[in-house]
Amino acid sequence: MRIFSTVIQGLGTAIELHAARQRVLAENVANAETPGYRARDLDFGAELANAFTPGAVPENSRPAVSPIEDRTAIVKIDRNSVDLDTQMARLSENALKLRALSEILGRKYAGLKRVIEGGAR
Amino acid sequence: MDLGATLAISSSGLRAQRLRMDVIAANLANAQSTRTPQGGPYRRRDVVLEALPEGETFDELLGAAPGAAVRVARVVEDRRPPRVVFDPGHPDADGQGYVAMPNVNVMTEMVDLMAATRAYEANVAAVNATKRVLEAALEIGRV
Amino acid sequence: MDIKIVGQAPELAGVRPPEAQPQPGSTGQGSFAQVLEDSLLEVNRMQQKADAAITALARGEGASLHETMIAMEQADVSFRLMMQVRNKIVEAYQEIMRMQV
Numbered sequence: 243m244r245i246f247s248t249v250i251q252g253l254g255t256a257i258e259l260h261a262a263r264q265r266v267l268a269e270n271v272a273n274a275e276t277p278g279y280r281a282r283d284l285d286f287g288a289e290l291a292n293a294f295t296p297g298a299v300p301e302n303s304r305p306a307v308s309p310i311e312d313r314t315a316i317v318k319i320d321r322n323s324v325d326l327d328t329q330m331a332r333l334s335e336n337a338l339k340l341r342a343l344s345e346i347l348g349r350k351y352a353g354l355k356r357v358i359e360g361g362a363r
Numbered sequence: 364m365d366l367g368a369t370l371a372i373s374s375s376g377l378r379a380q381r382l383r384m385d386v387i388a389a390n391l392a393n394a395q396s397t398r399t400p401q402g403g404p405y406r407r408r409d410v411v412l413e414a415l416p417e418g419e420t421f422d423e424l425l426g427a428a429p430g431a432a433v434r435v436a437r438v439v440e441d442r443r444p445p446r447v448v449f450d451p452g453h454p455d456a457d458g459q460g461y462v463a464m465p466n467v468n469v470m471t472e473m474v475d476l477m478a479a480t481r482a483y484e485a486n487v488a489a490v491n492a493t494k495r496v497l498e499a500a501l502e503i504g505r506v
Numbered sequence: 507m508d509i510k511i512v513g514q515a516p517e518l519a520g521v522r523p524p525e526a527q528p529q530p531g532s533t534g535q536g537s538f539a540q541v542l543e544d545s546l547l548e549v550n551r552m553q554q555k556a557d558a559a560i561t562a563l564a565r566g567e568g569a570s571l572h573e574t575m576i577a578m579e580q581a582d583v584s585f586r587l588m589m590q591v592r593n594k595i596v597e598a599y600q601e602i603m604r605m606q607v
Contacts, residue, residue, distance in 0.1 A: 249557045256564045287566065294561040327381060331374030334490065335367040338497050342571055345501045346560055349578055353585070360589045367566075503575035504582065 252294035253347040255305050259286045260340045266309045267333045270324050277320040281329065282309040369493045375415070375432040376486040382435045383410045383479045387472050394467040397455040405465040407441035441466055538595050545588040552581035 263284040273279040286307045292298040293305070315323035386408050396405040413436035443466050451460030556577040562569035 247557070249560055252561065252564060290565050294565060325378065327374050327377040331370050331377070331490070334494060335370045338494060339367075341498070342501055343564060346563075346574070346578065349504075349582075353582060356585070497571060500572040500575055503572060504579040 248294060248296045250347065250350050253343055253350065255293035255299075256290055257340060257343050257347065259284070259289060259305055259307065260336055260343065262307065263336050264333070264340065267329055267336060270329045271326070271333065273322075274324045274326055274329070275320075275322065277322055279322050279324065280317070281312040281315040281324045283312045283332070284309055370490060372432050373486050373489045373493065375434065376489070377483060379410075379412055379433045379435050380479050380483040380486065383412075384476065384483070386410050386438060387476045387479060390467050390472050391469065391476075394465055394469055394472075396465055397453070397462060404445045404463045405467070406445070407443075407465060407467045408438055409441060410438055411436045538591075538598075542588070542591055542595060545584070545591055549581070549584045549588045552577070552584045556581040 263286070266282055266284055270281045270283075284307050286305070289305045289307055312323070315325060315328070317323045390407050393405040399405055413434050415432040415434050445463040445466050447461050448464050449460055450456055450462045453462045456462050556574075559569055559574040559577040563571065563574045
């Protein structure tokens with residue numbers, strides 16, 4: 243019996259992807275003054291879309307995305323391409339998304355528990 | 364309202380104001396520079412801000428209103444003539460003892476700097492307000 | 507004793523549910539079975555709507571956060587309502603079963 247629907251598994255995958263992106267963005271901020279460091283980001287749009295498509299991804303498989311160089315970043319004189327404002331904005335947005343997904347997943351689990359225990363008196 | 368679109372708009376404002384402050388700082392630093400690689404005294408620079416149509420900033424900027432984000436379109440030079448000061452002892456004085464000084468008015472630059480700082484802080488406040496709103500949305504239905 | 511489903515008992519044969527969507531909370535209108543079935547369909551519909559909103563939000567397809575949260579709340583409320591209706595029916599059934607003949 244399949245208890246955990248595509249949505250619940252997809253949410254788990256989405257949370258993992260966003261957490262990985264948080265790490266990459268934090269690395270960018272840490273290297274804001276490092277000469278030669280190019281800002282990086284994660285592009286997981288395709289993985290996200292597949293995570294919520296029934297049957298697209300085998301169950302319990304870990305998503306694998308690698309950081310790629312952010313080509314839209316302007317390179318400064320010291321060959322560093324980290325713009326603090328951009329990175330902070332992305333960090334904010336990613337953190338909020340992560341919180342939202344976690345909150346939603348928590349409510350889905352609470353709903354499941356309510357279904358299981360709802361009829362018992 | 365997309366989660367990231369509003370934040371992307373505010374962050375473009377932050378970047379634009381930051382660049383504006385860089386230009387003002389350059390003006391202040393060069394207020395006395397009588398020599399430049401192009402010859403002649405330093406000419407004051409200014410930024411031209413432009414409202415961007417949708418889809419031209421980050422990839423995440425989906426579904427935002429047209430003309431939402433901001434960008435520094437150009438850094439332009441002030442075409443006004445340089446200030447001429449009588450100073451015969453100056454190394455760059457011409458035959459009559461006049462020196463062409465940069466057309467930078469320090470008072471004006473300081474006022475611009477304050478304005479740019481306030482604008483930057485306003486954008487930061489907008490970002491924080493957006494975050495609070497989104498966090499409040501997460502509270503829907505929580506007893 | 508021949509126990510029929512409450513809605514099919516001959517005494518209630520003359521009772522017709524109103525033409526509009528029967529209100530799950532109202533008493534004396536429509537059969538309990540019909541009300542429960544409608545509740546179930548409504549719950550399922552709300553669940554699917556909430557799931558679709560969550561999927562759109564997670565994929566970054568421009569769904570708005572508060573609409574998703576509200577859709578989830580609607581699904582939850584309609585589910586709890588259905589559970590209450592179901593519990594009341596079970597209670598009523600057990601009450602009837604306890605009656606001394």
